[in-house]
Amino acid sequence: MSHPLDDADPLAALRERFVGTDSSLVYLDGNSLGRPLTVTVERMRDFVGTEWGSRLIRGWDETWFDLPLSLGDEIGRVCLGAAPGQVAVGDSTTVLLYKLIRAAVAARPGRTEIVIDGDNFPTDRYLVMGIAEECGLTVRWLDVDISAGATVEQVAEVVGEQTALVELSHVAYRSSWIADVPAITQVAHDAGALVLWDLCHSVGAVPTRLDEWDVDLAAGCTYKYLNGGPGSPAFCYVADQHLETFTQPIQGWMGNTDPFLMGPDYVPVVGIRRFLSGTPAVVGMLGIRDMVALIDEAGMDAVRKKSEQLTAYAVELADERLAPFGVALASPRDPDRRGGHVTLHHPRMREVVAALWQRDVLPDYRGPGGLRIGLSPLSTSYDELERGIAAVRETMAALA
Ligand SMILES: *Cc1c(COP(=O)(O)O)cnc(C)c1O
Numbered sequence: 001m002s003h004p005l006d007d008a009d010p011l012a013a014l015r016e017r018f019v020g021t022d023s024s025l026v027y028l029d030g031n032s033l034g035r036p037l038t039v040t041v042e043r044m045r046d047f048v049g050t051e052w053g054s055r056l057i058r059g060w061d062e063t064w065f066d067l068p069l070s071l072g073d074e075i076g077r078v079c080l081g082a083a084p085g086q087v088a089v090g091d092s093t094t095v096l097l098y099k100l101i102r103a104a105v106a107a108r109p110g111r112t113e114i115v116i117d118g119d120n121f122p123t124d125r126y127l128v129m130g131i132a133e134e135c136g137l138t139v140r141w142l143d144v145d146i147s148a149g150a151t152v153e154q155v156a157e158v159v160g161e162q163t164a165l166v167e168l169s170h171v172a173y174r175s176s177w178i179a180d181v182p183a184i185t186q187v188a189h190d191a192g193a194l195v196l197w198d199l200c201h202s203v204g205a206v207p208t209r210l211d212e213w214d215v216d217l218a219a220g221c222t223y224k225y226l227n228g229g230p231g232s233p234a235f236c237y238v239a240d241q242h243l244e245t246f247t248q249p250i251q252g253w254m255g256n257t258d259p260f261l262m263g264p265d266y267v268p269v270v271g272i273r274r275f276l277s278g279t280p281a282v283v284g285m286l287g288i289r290d291m292v293a294l295i296d297e298a299g300m301d302a303v304r305k306k307s308e309q310l311t312a313y314a315v316e317l318a319d320e321r322l323a324p325f326g327v328a329l330a331s332p333r334d335p336d337r338r339g340g341h342v343t344l345h346h347p348r349m350r351e352v353v354a355a356l357w358q359r360d361v362l363p364d365y366r367g368p369g370g371l372r373i374g375l376s377p378l379s380t381s382y383d384e385l386e387r388g389i390a391a392v393r394e395t396m397a398a399l400a
Contacts, residue, residue: 005313005382011298011306018227018379026388028363030376031201031341034227037294040287047286059282068233068280069273071289075226075235078296080199080218081209086237088272089222089288090254090280093200093234094123096219097167099248099275100236101131104165104194104217107246111164111193117142117150121173124198128167137164147330147345148337149177156187163193170208170218171201171339174366176311176331178206178339182213189214200224203235204291205307205340205377207300210237217242225340225376226295228288233281236272244270252277294378303377307340310375313382314342317389325396330370341374344392352395361391 006012015021018035027035051059068089075089076082090096105114116128118141132139140163142154149172159166166188171178185195196217199208204225210218218237222228238246251266253259254276258269268274295303312335318327322344330345332338346352346369353365364372371392375385 003381003383003386005309009306009382011302011378012381014294014298014378015381017294021379021381024360024387026361026384026391027380028361028373028375028385028388030379031205031224031372031374032364033223033230034204034225034291034376035379036229036287037227037290040227040229040290043286043290044283047283064280064282067282067285068276071285071292072235072272074289074292074296075203075222076210076237078292079203079207079226079300080237081207081213082211082237083240086211086240086243086272087235088275089233089235089285090276091234092231093198093219093221094127095250096234096236096275097124097196097198098127098131099250100196100217100219100238101127101165101167102135102249103238103242103246103275104196105131105135105137107242108164108192108194111162112136113138113140113162113164115140115142115155115158115163115166115188115193117144117168119144119146119149119172119174120167120169121198121200124167124169147175147343148172148332149175150179150184152180152183152187155184159188159191159193161192163188163191165194165196167196167198169198169201171206173201174330174370175343176201176339176341178202178332178337181208181215185213185215201339201341204295205303207304211239215239222288226288227291227376227379228284232284232288236275238272238275243272243274248275250277254278254280298378307375307377308335308338310377310380310382310385311335311338311340311342314373314375314385314389317386318342318344321389321393322396325393327396340377341372344371344373345369346371346396348399351399352392355395355398356391359391361388363388363392
């Protein structure tokens with residue numbers, strides 16, 4: 001299955017390192033759950049047999065206790081543009097976002113509003129609504145175009161001396177819109193507010209420069225473009241200047257100054273560890289480590305470049321082969337504003353996706369009428385993408 005774009009792709013050979021890429025199955029949902037790496041299969045077997053099976057409790061002192069921070073540093077260095085000591089791995093994205101939103105609100109006493117867009121991922125919206133109720137605050141909703149996302153102008157219009165926090169996604173899960181993180185962060189800071197960026201749909205596909213952009217807080221998941229596997233733990237970033245003063249509400253022993261002192265009081269340790277609460281999910285971190293190492297080998301900028309080329313090819317094929325069936329692009333046309341996936345709209349997409357799954361072509365569906373094509377840069381080939389679009393076309397033709 002040779003394709004001229006694969007032949008010209010300097011990263012093409014890396015696809016073979018993922019489980020299952022030698023089959024004819026078309027996987028276009030790497031933005032929901034990345035494929036496993038074959039090296040992870042070995043690592044997991046080895047972990048159970050050796051590290052867990054024979055090092056036993058000693059494993060905590062040897063590597064496991066430090067893993068949330070050492071792996072956090074690696075994610076920070078390779079993917080986020082974050083200097084060491086600001087990223088920790090632990091909990092789910094939802095729980096980490098909760099901790100960070102509460103930390104931000106507590107750090108801006110007297111301010112009464114949280115800004116978020118109405119099309120943000122459900123968990124982000126539910127958390128903000130719940131915390132607003134819990135803390136007596138008001139949610140300022142941005143009304144965004146669902147084929148695009150939050151703009152600098154929209155944020156500038158609502159922030160002011162009442163704003164405690166602006167919470168947005170770097171890449172919109174529905175449309176793939178890339179928000180202008182540095183400009184929005186600047187606008188929020190000018191109003192005295194903090195920013196929290198959700199990186200779930202960007203980390204591993206679209207690079208950030210969190211330190212340089214002066215971001216306060218960020219979090220993201222690791223089972224999408226970081227291929228950590230179902231339920232692998234999330235990461236959070238807290239900028240250095242906040243690590244002495246910001247506190248989070250889930251006060252557990254793992255965030256205490258000396259967890260093994262087992263003392264009477266919670267005194268949060270100075271540093272990113274204070275954002276941890278309980279025993280870290282060591283097994284869930286194994287796959288992340290392998291994928292971050294692979295991204296490091298390829299180079300994050302090269303990964304982004306391939307991602308841009310994959311989404312451009314998806315848009316080109318959709319225009320040429322699917323537009324005649326009434327399929328419309330529901331993602332930005334401007335490649336600089338488009339993340340790692342492409343959403344195509346048609347009123348009958350739900351049926352189309354169900355039919356595709358029957359034939360081992362796996363994109364996903366997001367209502368209303370959206371077929372999401374997730375292009376995991378290192379595991380997706382141009383040939384796979386083209387076969388996927390051909391299957392969508394055949395399915396649409398059969399419906400008509
Ligand atoms: C996938 C995703 C989440 C997932 O949160 P979990 O707690 O891992 O379920 C949150 N936010 C965004 C923007 C996402 O894309």
